[in-house]
Amino acid sequence: MSDLFLGTDLFSEFDRLQRQMASLFGGFPSSIRSERSGAFPAVNVGTTEDSIEIVAFAPGIKQDNLEVSIDKGLLTISGEREAAHSENDAEVRPYAQERFVGPFRRIVELPQNADPDKVQAHYANGCLSISxxxxxxxxxxxxxVQ
Structure with missing residues (x-):
């Protein structure tokens, strides 16, 4: 039997430590996986033998409000999501709002073998597919072998 006694719940201590570590490194993401929670648009990145495939989930955005660019190995997805209703409507008084509204920009670092001259983008059903x-x-x- 151990003489070690913890006066607090061990799991709550792990939670506290995890929150402290997240706040310490929260401003410096090192990859797409460490991006802050709630980043918009959410993205999936994959690869095939011939291409890098990226899907950005951006529902409620008009195609004309999306912009995709590549510069120095960075893919930038930017645009603006408009409000679902008129914000000047005196009838609507929101008391909770979870849907993001306004301009956004998401940057994804591309692998070195990405060819910026071979890019295709297609937007349908709220998904922006970039190849x-x-x-x-x-x-x-x-x-x-000879």
């Missing part, structure tokens, strides 16, 4: 080709030199190829 970025890979440089030919980075694709696997077979070599004949």
């Amino acid at each position: 970025i080709g890979k440089h030919e030199s980075s694709k696997p190829r077979s070599v004949t």
Whole structure:
């Protein structure tokens, strides 16, 4: 039997430590996975043999309000989400609002083998699908042994 006695609940101490670590590193995300919770739009990133595939979930945004750009290995998705109702409407007095409204920008670091000259973007049903080709030199190829 151990003589060690903890006067507090061990799990609450782990929660407290996790919150402190999150606040300490909250301003410095090191990858897409460490991006702050609630970042808009949410994105999924994947890869195939020929391309990098990115899907940004951006419901309620008009296609004309979306902008996609690539510069120095960074993909930027920006735009603006308009309010679902007129904010000048005197009849509506919101007391809770969870839906994000206003301008946004999301930046995703691309792998080195991404080719910025081979980009296609398509927006449908609230999903922005972006396909970025890979440089030919980075694709696997077979070599004949002589």
